[in-house]
Structures are given as structure tokens and as C-alpha cells.
């Protein structure tokens with residue numbers, strides 16, 4: 001079996017078409033909106049939660065059955081009706097246009113599948129079983145959610161900030177690696193966990209000390 005290629009893609013302001021408005025479409029639409037996509041849904045009916053998104057202006061809804069030209073301007077298409085033959089038509093139309101297509105009831109008609117996703121701030125962990133067991137993907141996500149609490153969101157922000165500062169201020173590559181490696185220590189994670197409001201100040205002071213130490217080392 002060929003391995004699918006995992007990637008993180010930006011959907012900001014990309015037109016995405018979702019055909020069908022049931023429970024499964026709802027899950028896919030929510031994650032598309034969260035990723036900044038411009039979502040159009042074509043379906044005679046949609047769920048209450050999707051109606052709320054329409055009211056908020058986050059989603060465009062065309063209340064009717066699918067037509068083959070609906071996806072003309074789409075970057076990505078999801079077929080989520082409960083009619084396999086409709087989903088197959090959506091697939092064929094998308095393939096003709098060389099688009100990304102996900103058919104929710106036929107993994108063999110997908111040129112991409114949607115993983116289960118755990119997010120904690122910028123930390124994103126995606127799980128796929130290549131279609132073997134979505135339920136197991138979900139279980140792993142739930143386990144990971146227990147494992148990666150709020151402190152990781154702060155920790156990743158701190159690491160991002162540190163990386164920028166270290167890149168700007170430390171020219172020696174080995175020294176840069178050493179400093180970034182020190183931040184991998186669980187002590188920093190504990191500081192994020194127990195002193196969330198103070199950890200950034202500790203970090204700034206620590207980094208300043210390291211930079212001064214390095215300067216001192218160079219001149220001596």
C-alpha cells in the first residue's frame with residue numbers, strides 16, 4: 001500500500017465546496033472554517049449548528065441539490081451526502097478539474113483524507129490510520145488531549161519566541177543549538193505549568209544572561 005503524504009496546508013481565503021449538510025459535513029465544515037477557508041455548502045438541508053454558521057456569515061449555503069458546475073471555482077471539494085451515487089458524481093466532477101476531493105463514505109474516492117486533530121495553541125498533532133479505523137484515530141486524539149494540557153500552548157509560544165531571538169542575536173550555530181537544546185528541558189515545561197504568568201520574564205532574563213555570558217566568554 002502506498003503511504004499517503006502528510007502535509008499542513010493553508011486554506012486561508014480558499015474556496016471550498018461541501019456537498020451535503022448532515023453530521024459528517026458539519027464536522028468537516030467546522031474545521032475548514034477554523035482554517036480560514038471560504039466555505040460554500042450545497043445541500044437541501046443542513047444541521048442547526050451549520051445554520052448558526054450561516055447566520056454568523058462564516059458560511060454560504062445554497063439550499064438545493066448538487067449541480068455539476070457547483071465546484072467550478074473550488075480549490076477543495078468534500079462530498080458528504082448520504083447518496084453514494086451523488087458522492088461519486090461530485091468525485092468525477094472534481095477529478096476532471098484536478099481538484100482536491102474527499103468523499104466521506106468511499107476512501108478509494110479520496111485524493112486526500114482528513115486526519116483526527118489535536119490542537120493545543122500552535123501545537124498540532126494529526127493522526128491517520130490511512131482509513132483503517134477512524135475510531136482508533138479519535139481514541140488516540142482523546143489520549144493526546146489528556147497528555148498535552150494548556151502549558152504546552154505557552155511552552156510552544158516560548159520556544160517560538162526563543163528561536164526568533166536566538167536566531168537574531170547569536171551568530172554561532174553551535175551556540176544557537178545549545179541554547180535551543182536547553183529549552184527542551186522539562187524544567188521549562190514545569191515553569192510554564194506552575195508559573196504561567198512569570199515564565200516569559202524568567203525566560204527573557206535567562207536569555208539575556210546567556211547572551212552576556214557568551215560575549216564575556218568571547219572577550220576573555
Ligand SMILES: C[C@@]1(CC(=O)O)C2=NC(=C\c3[nH]c(c(CCC(=O)O)c3CC(=O)O)Cc3[nH]c(c(CC(=O)O)c3CCC(=O)O)/C=C3\N/C(=C\2)[C@@H](CCC(=O)O)[C@]3(C)CC(=O)O)/[C@H]1CCC(=O)O
Nearest residue numbers: 105107113114115116128129130131133134135137138141
Ligand atoms: C478522523 C476523522 C476526521 C474527521 O472526519 O473530521 C475521520 N473520521 C472520524 C470519525 C468517524 N468516522 C466514522 C466513525 C464511526 C465508526 C467507524 O466506522 O469507524 C467515526 C467515529 C465517530 O464518529 O465517533 C465512520 C467512517 N469514516 C469513514 C468511513 C467510510 C469508510 O471507511 O468506508 C466511515 C464509515 C461510514 C459508514 O459505515 O457508514 C472514512 C474516513 N473517516 C476519516 C476521518 C478518514 C480516515 C481517517 C483515518 O485514517 O483514521 C476517512 C477515510 C475519509 C475522511 O472522512 O476524510 C473523524 C474523527 C474525528 C475526531 O473526533 O477526532
Ligand SMILES: NC(=O)c1ccc[n+]([C@@H]2O[C@H](COP(=O)([O-])OP(=O)(O)OC[C@H]3O[C@@H](n4cnc5c(N)ncnc54)[C@H](O)[C@@H]3O)[C@@H](O)[C@H]2O)c1
Nearest residue numbers: 020021022023024025042043044045065066081082104105
Ligand atoms: N468520513 C466520515 O468521517 C464518516 C463518518 C460517519 C459516516 N460517514 C458517511 O458519510 C455520509 C453522510 O453521513 P451523515 O451522517 O452526515 O448523513 P446525513 O443523512 O445526516 O446527511 C446527508 C446530507 O446530504 C444532503 N443531500 C442528500 N442528497 C443531496 C444532493 N443530491 N445534493 C446535496 N446534498 C444532498 C442531505 O440533505 C443531508 O444534509 C454517509 O454515507 C455515512 O455513511 C462518513
